[in-house]
Amino acid sequence: MRHLLTLEDIDRATILRLLDRAEHFRTRGAPRDLLAGRTVLTLFFEPSTRTRTSFVLAAKRLGADNVNFDLSRSSAVKGESLLDTLHTLEAMGLDALVVRHNENGMPAYLAEHAKTDVALINAGDGTHAHPTQGLLDALTIRQRRPDFENLHVTICGDIRHSRVARSDAQALHALGVRDLRLCAPRAMLPESPDEFPGCATADDFDDAIEGADVVIMLRIQKERMAAAQFPEAADYHARFGLDRRRLALAAPDCQVLHPGPINRGIEIAPEVADGAQSRILDQVANGVVTRMAVLAELLAVPA
Amino acid sequence: MRHLLTLEDIDRATILRLLDRAEHFRTRGAPRDLLAGRTVLTLFFEPSTRTRTSFVLAAKRLGADNVNFDLSRSSAVKGESLLDTLHTLEAMGLDALVVRHNENGMPAYLAEHAKTDVALINAGDGTHAHPTQGLLDALTIRQRRPDFENLHVTICGDIRHSRVARSDAQALHALGVRDLRLCAPRAMLPESPDEFPGCATADDFDDAIEGADVVIMLRIQKERMAAAQFPEAADYHARFGLDRRRLALAAPDCQVLHPGPINRGIEIAPEVADGAQSRILDQVANGVVTRMAVLAELLAVPA
Amino acid sequence: MRHLLTLEDIDRATILRLLDRAEHFRTRGAPRDLLAGRTVLTLFFEPSTRTRTSFVLAAKRLGADNVNFDLSRSSAVKGESLLDTLHTLEAMGLDALVVRHNENGMPAYLAEHAKTDVALINAGDGTHAHPTQGLLDALTIRQRRPDFENLHVTICGDIRHSRVARSDAQALHALGVRDLRLCAPRAMLPESPDEFPGCATADDFDDAIEGADVVIMLRIQKERMAAAQFPEAADYHARFGLDRRRLALAAPDCQVLHPGPINRGIEIAPEVADGAQSRILDQVANGVVTRMAVLAELLAVPA
Numbered sequence: 076m077r078h079l080l081t082l083e084d085i086d087r088a089t090i091l092r093l094l095d096r097a098e099h100f101r102t103r104g105a106p107r108d109l110l111a112g113r114t115v116l117t118l119f120f121e122p123s124t125r126t127r128t129s130f131v132l133a134a135k136r137l138g139a140d141n142v143n144f145d146l147s148r149s150s151a152v153k154g155e156s157l158l159d160t161l162h163t164l165e166a167m168g169l170d171a172l173v174v175r176h177n178e179n180g181m182p183a184y185l186a187e188h189a190k191t192d193v194a195l196i197n198a199g200d201g202t203h204a205h206p207t208q209g210l211l212d213a214l215t216i217r218q219r220r221p222d223f224e225n226l227h228v229t230i231c232g233d234i235r236h237s238r239v240a241r242s243d244a245q246a247l248h249a250l251g252v253r254d255l256r257l258c259a260p261r262a263m264l265p266e267s268p269d270e271f272p273g274c275a276t277a278d279d280f281d282d283a284i285e286g287a288d289v290v291i292m293l294r295i296q297k298e299r300m301a302a303a304q305f306p307e308a309a310d311y312h313a314r315f316g317l318d319r320r321r322l323a324l325a326a327p328d329c330q331v332l333h334p335g336p337i338n339r340g341i342e343i344a345p346e347v348a349d350g351a352q353s354r355i356l357d358q359v360a361n362g363v364v365t366r367m368a369v370l371a372e373l374l375a376v377p378a
Numbered sequence: 379m380r381h382l383l384t385l386e387d388i389d390r391a392t393i394l395r396l397l398d399r400a401e402h403f404r405t406r407g408a409p410r411d412l413l414a415g416r417t418v419l420t421l422f423f424e425p426s427t428r429t430r431t432s433f434v435l436a437a438k439r440l441g442a443d444n445v446n447f448d449l450s451r452s453s454a455v456k457g458e459s460l461l462d463t464l465h466t467l468e469a470m471g472l473d474a475l476v477v478r479h480n481e482n483g484m485p486a487y488l489a490e491h492a493k494t495d496v497a498l499i500n501a502g503d504g505t506h507a508h509p510t511q512g513l514l515d516a517l518t519i520r521q522r523r524p525d526f527e528n529l530h531v532t533i534c535g536d537i538r539h540s541r542v543a544r545s546d547a548q549a550l551h552a553l554g555v556r557d558l559r560l561c562a563p564r565a566m567l568p569e570s571p572d573e574f575p576g577c578a579t580a581d582d583f584d585d586a587i588e589g590a591d592v593v594i595m596l597r598i599q600k601e602r603m604a605a606a607q608f609p610e611a612a613d614y615h616a617r618f619g620l621d622r623r624r625l626a627l628a629a630p631d632c633q634v635l636h637p638g639p640i641n642r643g644i645e646i647a648p649e650v651a652d653g654a655q656s657r658i659l660d661q662v663a664n665g666v667v668t669r670m671a672v673l674a675e676l677l678a679v680p681a
Numbered sequence: 682m683r684h685l686l687t688l689e690d691i692d693r694a695t696i697l698r699l700l701d702r703a704e705h706f707r708t709r710g711a712p713r714d715l716l717a718g719r720t721v722l723t724l725f726f727e728p729s730t731r732t733r734t735s736f737v738l739a740a741k742r743l744g745a746d747n748v749n750f751d752l753s754r755s756s757a758v759k760g761e762s763l764l765d766t767l768h769t770l771e772a773m774g775l776d777a778l779v780v781r782h783n784e785n786g787m788p789a790y791l792a793e794h795a796k797t798d799v800a801l802i803n804a805g806d807g808t809h810a811h812p813t814q815g816l817l818d819a820l821t822i823r824q825r826r827p828d829f830e831n832l833h834v835t836i837c838g839d840i841r842h843s844r845v846a847r848s849d850a851q852a853l854h855a856l857g858v859r860d861l862r863l864c865a866p867r868a869m870l871p872e873s874p875d876e877f878p879g880c881a882t883a884d885d886f887d888d889a890i891e892g893a894d895v896v897i898m899l900r901i902q903k904e905r906m907a908a909a910q911f912p913e914a915a916d917y918h919a920r921f922g923l924d925r926r927r928l929a930l931a932a933p934d935c936q937v938l939h940p941g942p943i944n945r946g947i948e949i950a951p952e953v954a955d956g957a958q959s960r961i962l963d964q965v966a967n968g969v970v971t972r973m974a975v976l977a978e979l980l981a982v983p984a
Contacts, residue, residue, distance in 0.1 A: 125466060132443065
């Protein structure tokens with residue numbers, strides 16, 4: 076592995092190696108000098124302090140030097156092209172570059188044009204991919220249910236525009252999940268079934284959640300809710316929100332995931348977000364160790 | 379001690395332990411790995427680079443990992459609730475969370491709702507408390523006058539709205555200061571004497587400073603000055619500014635403190651701010667070691 | 682050396698010592714604890730993430746504690762004077778203060794008023810000086826041509842307003858460069874020849890580049906281009922841009938430098954910026970090790 080741009084076509088063995096390493100870091104800690112002398116730079120074109128902070132902590136806990144490249148003050152202001160910025164940063168001696176961008180494929184574009192062996196890590200690009208989220212979600216599920224071949228997983232929300240849904244589906248397929256169902260208002264279902272091969276789709280959440288071992292709720296954006304003819308959040312909640320009643324339709328020990336930040340009372344009821352089946356905060360904790368594992372893997376440190 | 383939210387009801391022994399440790403760090407240095415592997419996050423809802431930088435340096439000088447949570451880019455933008463932000467940050471593995479907020483009691487609210495054993499440190503909340511300022515002021519005074527039982531201390535400025543005045547008064551009372559006088563325009567005196575038990579109040583600065591061993595000047599905000607019927611800064615300075623003439627009314631070796639940043643020529647004359655009796659820069663230096671002592675104490679590192 | 686404010690009057694031996702150290706860091710690496718326990722603060726009044734990041738990496742790679750003083754959140758907001766900010770930062774225990782400011786002489790002003798032995802490093806002030814750029818450019822040139830006494834160097838662009846041109850010229854003169862030519866539209870040539878002693882000036886780039894061993898292109902600002910009667914970037918490019926045809930007039934192995942960020946197609950053609958003779962990315966890499974050498978020198982660490 077040289078970069079982490081997507082989980083498309085990733086194989087089961089690679090995912091398991093990353094998850095095992097993340098789990099090892101979580102339970103036994105990590106050597107604080109594993110990445111001493113290496114430089115990890117975060118370059119976020121979309122605001123996301125949560126994800127950025129998770130990567131920063133991952134880098135620091137392995138002893139890497141970390142720099143945030145603050146775009147509001149950057150030479151981007153002066154009109155430098157993105158590739159010139161890339162090559163300038165590379166020339167300063169980067170080992171890993173963590174990129175978030177609102178355009179699909181921008182991290183891959185940077186990886187393709189890199190002049191050094193910098194590792195590009197996609198921290199979310201447009202509606203395309205969010206691979207560390209896919210990995211951390213798989214880790215979270217596995218902590219309670221390592222038997223992916225038996226699992227029914229339902230993902231509910233704005234599937235069409237969700238990079239989380241794409242990366243989750245790819246990770247779960249690679250891990251051999253039994254049944255993966257996508258649930259959304261019609262306007263938010265994938266435009267083509269090819270985008271999510273092997274997944275069933277539904278626009279009735281009661282049906283889609285029935286018997287699920289895992290339900291992954293997606294954050295819904297207000298603008299998109301309105302465009303999908305849910306002018307009122309309450310209407311969306313009534314049809315696609317996860318509350319206690321609906322959760323009772325799932326398997327008794329169904330795990331509830333959400334990439335955060337959550338919209339309480341819209342896609343998820345507080346009683347569920349804060350309930351015993353919620354894994355939301357475990358996801359956050361797993362996010363740091365997953366990113367540590369990705370950094371250690373890409374920077375070629377032997378396990 | 380689990381959190382540092384206020385100095386109300388703090389006991390003398392605890393303050394002395396913190397001051398002793400701060401003094402030890404100042405004079406003998408600190409082990410650079412005392413907090414290695416611990417994470418200190420700063421979360422400032424009010425701009426204050428001075429105080430934030432002081433905490434950041436304190437964390438770094440003890441070897442802690444430090445992250446600034448930049449609210450302008452945070453998921454707060456996306457409408458996440460403050461408690462969800464707290465729990466998310468906690469899940470990333472925080473040891474200490476340094477919070478400044480313009481609402482009274484917000485750090486205590488976060489401390490109350492924390493799910494982990496994260497230590498909450500109040501870096502200033504509304505008009506309520508600024509406990510590290512109270513401690514560092516006590517440390518500064520003690521460096522020249524450890525005999526608190528003999529000291530006359532005068533605090534002058536916008537007492538009513540000052541978290542510094544509250545925390546200073548609490549620290550100095552706990553240390554057994556002999557006489558504590560509060561001086562302000564009437565509109566800036568405490569609304570009720572219960573807020574500052576045991577303190578005398580005055581609106582004549584010449585009277586209030588007479589014989590003082592320590593005078594603590596407070597920063598005055600222009601909006602409040604106007605509301606208190608001092609439309610001109612010069613009028614405020616004439617009645618409540620500390621100049622050379624007034625300082626001569628105090629004890630000969632009277633120490634002059636100010637939490638900074640100072641308004642030259644408004645609450646304090648340059649000749650006094652820069653004069654031999656000024657302890658203002660000593661306060662800044664003491665701020666870093668005091669915050670180091672607080673971090674070491676709260677993160678339960680044996681002395 | 683106590684500060685690095687300008688390269689005016691710097692002697693050859695000092696420059697060579699710094700370049701040797703930078704080259705040593707580049708080729709053999711640097712001890713990661715050389716500046717352990719020292720504090721380097723960056724204070725930028727002009728946006729420049731590139732230069733700031735270069736200094737931050739330099740500090741981190743030598744193990745110094747690094748803090749960015751973010752002015753948008755600073756007490757400057759509250760009207761504190763610059764000298765009060767300086768003294769406050771000094772009181773927190775700074776070893777080096779890296780300053781960029783749009784006014785000529787501001788870093789020298791701070792150096793003059795410092796109360797501690799903090800080292801002031803000028804990271805660019807107005808049109809006056811950018812000494813680390815001068816040093817890194819000298820290092821870059823020397824890597825291929827250490828025989829400065831034989832070199833013809835041409836600097837082309839907005840010489841009059843360029844702190845880079847001034848610092849480059851001073852470094853190259855100290856190193857005994859044979860011939861230094863300044864080329865610009867008349868409105869951008871130095872107001873007085875005394876500003877660039879010993880330099881020839883020209884407003885015909887074809888003439889000025891002839892036989893050059895090194896050509897240093899300067900970034901041109903659009904506002905200034907218009908003021909100099911080049912309303913169209915293409916006109917400027919035609920007369921003062923470096924393209925393949927013009928580069929062919931220089932010596933065959935002529936090195937092309939540019940401080941970045943580049944305006945592709947304005948002062949430099951992409952074919953030249955990305956061509957085999959371009960040293961632009963080497964300059965960026967040399968920037969980090971040069972700043973490491975400056976920090977090590979000023980913080981008085983024996984070589």
